Amino acid sequence: MNRLEAMELAEESEHCLRPAEAFALIGDETRVAILEALWQIDEQPAEFTTLYEMTETDNSAQFNYHLNQLTGHFVYKHDDGYELRTAGERVIQAVVEGSFNAHPDIEPFETGDQCTQCSGSLVATYAEEKLAISCPACGRTHGQYSFPPGGLIGRDEQAILSTFNQRVRHLHCLARDGVCPRCSGQMKTRVARGDDCCLDSDLRAEYTCKQCQHSLCSPIGLVLLDESAVISFYRDHGLDLQATPYWRLDWCVSDDYTTVQSTDPWVIAVSIVHDADTLTVTLNGNLAVTDIKRDTPRSVS
Structure with a gap:
């Protein structure tokens, strides 16, 4: 399914708003303020009075109108108050993470x-x-x-x-x-x-x-960073894989240590080497681990 098909499917669903309608609903400062207030309130559902006071809106009737416009799609209405729906959370999270309103610039x-x-x-x-x-x-x-x-x-x-x-x-x-x-x-x-x-x-x-x-x-x-056998392999060498930046690991940033054994079906082996000790992890086309082998050289007495 491509993006156009996904959008058409959403538009056909009775549970979904058209994209233009969804953005129109939140295209007002008071409505964004309501969503932000609900996001900040720890105990939900939040009472109407608490929500009204937090948004600092001058007119209660106007506030009630904007709240009703959000209810059903971005806000749940309960008998004892209001709380954010997932869509409402996404809007505020996007604002907080800076996707809409922050454009920082940093030097290399x-x-x-x-x-x-x-x-x-x-x-x-x-x-x-x-x-x-x-x-x-x-x-x-x-x-x-x-x-x-x-x-x-x-x-x-x-x-x-x-x-x-x-x-x-x-x-x-x-x-x-x-x-x-x-x-x-x-x-x-x-x-x-x-x-x-x-x-x-x-x-x-x-x-x-x-x-x-x-x-x-x-x-x-990169998919092997949380694989228990790989984590144990590094622990045996006194290293904490979970605390190691992925870009320090050659097998995470290139295919130098990756071998394609078959393409139909896919059989892929990733060799992880440390101090002449090698862990080979084999995966299928769904990137599920199918085999793990370790080749540890014997110490010479």
Whole structure:
């Protein structure tokens, strides 16, 4: 299903507003203020009086009119008050994260890490709401992924990197598990080959939401960051994989350690090497793990 088909399906549903109607409903400062007040109130449902006082609206009749316009699509109305629907939460979250009203600009800065290919200094750059990690010396990219501008606000460079690392892990792990990180719809997984502007990898995993058409892509190895066998492998070497930025791991940023054993069906092996110790994880076309082997060299006495 493409984006046009998804929009047509939404328009045909009796439960969905047309996009223009949905945006028209929130195109008023009072209505946005109501949604923001509901988002800030800890105990919900919120009483009418509490909500009215928080929005500081001069006219109660006007306030009531705008509240009624939001009810049903962005706000639930209960016998004892009001609370946000998921759609209302999304509107306020978009404002808070900066998607609508924040456009910060930061200069490129060094991450303090080395390129997995040439050991040059990695640099982080931010443009068009995407953060990229790359090596100016050899040109290798170490991933370029969505990062809302709100993630930059109030954080220094190291905090930005840490947040970005956790975000990339979270989004792609959700996608691999079949859950759209944007709308919680079903994600379709496919293995693809060919050039991709944001990856230094011929082979990649692609995820597309069947509901909202949100898409993600990554090198195959990135899906193994939360795999228990891989976490244990690093723990055996005294390393905390979950605290390690993904761009330090060659198998997460390229396909140098990825071997295609079959394409029909897909059989893909990712070799993770540390101190001559090798863990080979085999996956199928859905990126489910089908086999794990470890080759640990025997110590010479």
